[in-house]
Amino acid sequence: MQVIDLKRLRRTYFGNATATRDQRVQLRGSKAVVLFTLYLIIMALVLYIAYDSAIGYSSRSLATAQSNLQGFYWATIACLGVVVTIVAPAVGAFAIVTERQRRSLDLVFSAPVEPKFYLVGKLISAYRYVWLLLILALPFCAVSVTLGGTTWIQLFITFLLFSFYGLICVAFGLLLSSMSSRPIPALCWTYCAIGAYWFFTFYLAMTGFMAISGFGGSSSSPFSNVSFFTALCPLTFPFQGGQSTLILGREFPIWLVSIVEHLLVIKIIILAAGSIMSPSDGREIKSLRIHGLIYFGVVAVLIGWGVSAGAQAAFSSGPTLTNPTQNVSSIFGRALAGVLCVTGICIVPYLSTFGQNDYRRFRFNGLFNIRKMFTGTVAGNLPYLITFALVGVVGFLAGTTADLGSVRSFGPTGTRVKITGASLLLQPMFLIYLLLALGIWTLMWSCGILSAAKHQNISRARTVSLFSLVAIALVPTFFLSIISPESLEKVEGLWKLNIIASLFCNVDYSGYAAIHGVALLVISAILIGSLQSRLRKLTPTEPR
Amino acid sequence: MLEVKNLRKTYGDFTAVQGISFSLKPGDIFGFIGSNGAGKTTTIRMLATLLEPTSGTATLNGVDVVDQPMEIRRMIGYMPDFFGLYDDVKVWEYLDFFASIYGVSQRDKVIDEVLELTDLTIKKDAFVQSLSRGMQQRLCLARCLVHDPKLLLLDEPASGLDPRARAELKELIAELGRMGKIIIISSHILPELSDFCNSVGIIERGNLLAFGDVASVVRSIRPTKQINIEVLGDPDPAARFFASQTATRLGECSGNKLTIEFDGDESEQVELLKKALANEIKILSFAEDTANLEDVFMKLTTGAVS
Numbered sequence: 131m132q133v134i135d136l137k138r139l140r141r142t143y144f145g146n147a148t149a150t151r152d153q154r155v156q157l158r159g160s161k162a163v164v165l166f167t168l169y170l171i172i173m174a175l176v177l178y179i180a181y182d183s184a185i186g187y188s189s190r191s192l193a194t195a196q197s198n199l200q201g202f203y204w205a206t207i208a209c210l211g212v213v214v215t216i217v218a219p220a221v222g223a224f225a226i227v228t229e230r231q232r233r234s235l236d237l238v239f240s241a242p243v244e245p246k247f248y249l250v251g252k253l254i255s256a257y258r259y260v261w262l263l264l265i266l267a268l269p270f271c272a273v274s275v276t277l278g279g280t281t282w283i284q285l286f287i288t289f290l291l292f293s294f295y296g297l298i299c300v301a302f303g304l305l306l307s308s309m310s311s312r313p314i315p316a317l318c319w320t321y322c323a324i325g326a327y328w329f330f331t332f333y334l335a336m337t338g339f340m341a342i343s344g345f346g347g348s349s350s351s352p353f354s355n356v357s358f359f360t361a362l363c364p365l366t367f368p369f370q371g372g373q374s375t376l377i378l379g380r381e382f383p384i385w386l387v388s389i390v391e392h393l394l395v396i397k398i399i400i401l402a403a404g405s406i407m408s409p410s411d412g413r414e415i416k417s418l419r420i421h422g423l424i425y426f427g428v429v430a431v432l433i434g435w436g437v438s439a440g441a442q443a444a445f446s447s448g449p450t451l452t453n454p455t456q457n458v459s460s461i462f463g464r465a466l467a468g469v470l471c472v473t474g475i476c477i478v479p480y481l482s483t484f485g486q487n488d489y490r491r492f493r494f495n496g497l498f499n500i501r502k503m504f505t506g507t508v509a510g511n512l513p514y515l516i517t518f519a520l521v522g523v524v525g526f527l528a529g530t531t532a533d534l535g536s537v538r539s540f541g542p543t544g545t546r547v548k549i550t551g552a553s554l555l556l557q558p559m560f561l562i563y564l565l566l567a568l569g570i571w572t573l574m575w576s577c578g579i580l581s582a583a584k585h586q587n588i589s590r591a592r593t594v595s596l597f598s599l600v601a602i603a604l605v606p607t608f609f610l611s612i613i614s615p616e617s618l619e620k621v622e623g624l625w626k627l628n629i630i631a632s633l634f635c636n637v638d639y640s641g642y643a644a645i646h647g648v649a650l651l652v653i654s655a656i657l658i659g660s661l662q663s664r665l666r667k668l669t670p671t672e673p674r
Numbered sequence: 675m676l677e678v679k680n681l682r683k684t685y686g687d688f689t690a691v692q693g694i695s696f697s698l699k700p701g702d703i704f705g706f707i708g709s710n711g712a713g714k715t716t717t718i719r720m721l722a723t724l725l726e727p728t729s730g731t732a733t734l735n736g737v738d739v740v741d742q743p744m745e746i747r748r749m750i751g752y753m754p755d756f757f758g759l760y761d762d763v764k765v766w767e768y769l770d771f772f773a774s775i776y777g778v779s780q781r782d783k784v785i786d787e788v789l790e791l792t793d794l795t796i797k798k799d800a801f802v803q804s805l806s807r808g809m810q811q812r813l814c815l816a817r818c819l820v821h822d823p824k825l826l827l828l829d830e831p832a833s834g835l836d837p838r839a840r841a842e843l844k845e846l847i848a849e850l851g852r853m854g855k856i857i858i859i860s861s862h863i864l865p866e867l868s869d870f871c872n873s874v875g876i877i878e879r880g881n882l883l884a885f886g887d888v889a890s891v892v893r894s895i896r897p898t899k900q901i902n903i904e905v906l907g908d909p910d911p912a913a914r915f916f917a918s919q920t921a922t923r924l925g926e927c928s929g930n931k932l933t934i935e936f937d938g939d940e941s942e943q944v945e946l947l948k949k950a951l952a953n954e955i956k957i958l959s960f961a962e963d964t965a966n967l968e969d970v971f972m973k974l975t976t977g978a979v980s
Contacts (some may be wrong), residue, residue, distance in 0.1 A: 141777070159762065167874065232759075233758045234758035234759070240750070240752040241821075242747040242748050486685060
């Protein structure tokens with residue numbers, strides 16, 4: 131059993147040399163003073179305009195004045211949000227790539243430094259910087275408190291949440307910075323990642339809001355007051371102060387849940403960055419893979435539960451169904467296949483490729499070796515992908531079953547159908563969509579192997595693999611929508627060719643899904659078969 | 675004790691280092707000689723755990739560079755062929771950062787000591803970007819020394835330095851050798867290496883062509899001594915005399931100068947001179963032509979790169 135090394139932990143979190151050095155540089159000389167002065171002047175100007183427009187014209191009644199003051203407070207917080215969203219990713223994105231360009235990274239890693247120590251140091255220094263920005267803006271926010279727009283507690287909670295959001299931005303920056311060799315692409319990709327994060331969390335928040343409003347079947351929700359996922363959306367920060375959420379029957383302040391969620395997201399991003407910077411078979415890679423399985427399992431449970439709750443709400447208020455079992459299993463099948471496809475696009479091109487990039491070499495050491503599952507070597511990638519998919523399926527099925535321990539029922543009175551995760555596995559409609567997901571994953575994997583076998587450069591292999599997937603799965607969607615009069619809502623005509631069309635229809639098209647699933651498996655088998663001679667040439671080699 | 679056995683590094687079809695082997699003991703200063711692209715930096719980076727060897731082993735005091743990289747990093751000081759200095763950082767802060775990541779206790783004391791050793795005490799509070807090139811080089815060396823390493827890997831440390839800075843660096847490295855550290859130093863400036871290195875290795879296209887102490891490496895390319903003789907007047911009698919002697923072979927003859935190859939020890943060399951004088955050969959000068967590392971390097975290598 132591994133004993134926790136307290137000395138190492140203390141060195142990492144409380145006396146981190148990287149954090150100390152970065153902090154010295156950040157606050158050194160006139161550069162910092164000029165930047166902070168400029169920041170305060172811009173904040174003052176923007177907030178003066180906001181204050182003027184909120185208070186200047188219509189503070190006739192107390193209620194109006196109160197409302198306007200709240201508006202001013204939100205404007206202040208929005209300004210802070212914009213500042214954090216612009217500054218924090220830049221701090222993270224430049225952190226590693228500039229050291230790589232200066233070639234000082236070699237000096238650091240020729241010392242007994244683990245990537246985790248280095249990345250945590252960068253996070254700590256960036257966190258201090260974000261807090262500095264927030265504290266500098268405190269006088270402006272204090273105006274809102276003094277005039278009655280908010281309370282100190284609410285303000286502090288909002289600051290706390292913004293600081294953790296800033297930390298997520300920095301973590302994204304560090305991740306992209308560890309993958310880049312130039313600062314500008316690192317920065318651009320980081321802003322893209324933050325944009326995607328906003329989109330994703332906003333989507334989750336909206337889904338949560340709909341659930342609260344009764345659209346998503348919140349009656350039996352274990353997170354009844356505010357959606358569990360809503361807490362990640364930065365737009366909800368100013369409102370999280372006075373709210374709570376029920377988790378498995380217990381009430382928790384939503385901001386506390388939010389901080390925990392933020393920390394979990396940061397952890398997985400930093401593990402990803404660490405695994406990129408660590409040598410193969412490094413501790414970070416193993417940790418990332420284990421965390422990946424746990425996180426995906428939990429998310430799959432929550433999605434399974436969410437789909438289950440949504441389906442129940444939809445069927446209880448909908449028309450009488452002729453074949454409720456078939457309908458329900460089809461919905462569950464499409465939801466799971468959709469989740470697997472989206473996840474697959476994120477990880478399969480990454481894990482199916484091998485080769486050399488500027489810094490590291492991923493040797494071909496075989497296609498399948500279950501013992502290498504957590505090592506980050508090529509042979510361990512396929513077993514990991516299979517385990518990952520299995521965890522997703524099991525988690526999803528567990529989520530559909532776990533409604534506080536009871537068995538779910540669907541359909542209006544008279545056509546009720548009881549269904550559990552286990553019983554779904556016996557439904558042909560559900561299995562057909564699983565077959566489609568399996569076909570898509572196998573195609574993704576064989577595309578990755580194909581591009582890796584053709585290109586020695588792993589970055590190029592990953593790009594080719596990803597774009598070939600996009601070309602196969604998404605481009606025909608746009609192409610077919612132009613030349614085919616039929617819409618995605620109805621899989622007819624040329625749309626029958628599209629492999630993902632059946633996942634996004636409101637109507638069940640399991641017949642096409644089955645054909646696509648089988649066809650993709652056959653195509654993948656042909657691709658891998660054609661690569662046999664090339665793969666044989668890549669003699670499995672161990673480093674030593 | 676550093677032991678390198680069949681260390682090899684390949685990138686696809688390209689082999690950067692082809693199974694080199696050597697061993698060094700404490701106090702050894704090993705000059706690693708080779709053209710650009712010969713494989714010196716790759717070897718040094720493998721020893722510094724920054725590159726994973728394709729095959730072979732390298733152990734320092736029994737610790738393997740691949741199996742226990744963190745242990746190895748605690749025992750080595752790596753100075754690359756670039757500075758890698760941070761801007762807006764003072765000299766003591768730079769050293770404090772590295773001392774901290776090496777987990778050095780009593781950092782202030784150690785920093786003062788290495789600054790004194792590298793003669794940078796006066797620049798303790800200066801910003802690193804304000805230092806001259808020679809001082810930056812010494813600061814890099816000071817960085818390598820903060821954790822008192824057993825092995826120093828110095829990749830082209832003298833490049834770009836003026837003669838004075840080079841002489842100071844040379845003296846400093848010699849002093850470190852006397853302190854019992856193993857030092858591997860790669861350089862193009864061959865005469866300097868022979869001054870203070872007690873062993874050398876010549877590498878070309880990833881192959882270690884020669885390894886050993888300087889004298890034995892030189893001997894390996896010229897097993898017999900070459901003696902240059904200058905005579906007064908007609909050189910023919912002298913040529914005839916030396917051609918007739920055992921253990922000598924007449925080499926080049928030009929004007930009143932001639933060269934002989936002599937396969938004997940120092941006392942036999944003295945006897946030969948005595949005999950020549952006794953035979954009334956009018957010798958103006960009689961000197962052994964000592965080969966240097968440059969000769970060895972030029973003879974062994976072809977100038978080809980991998």
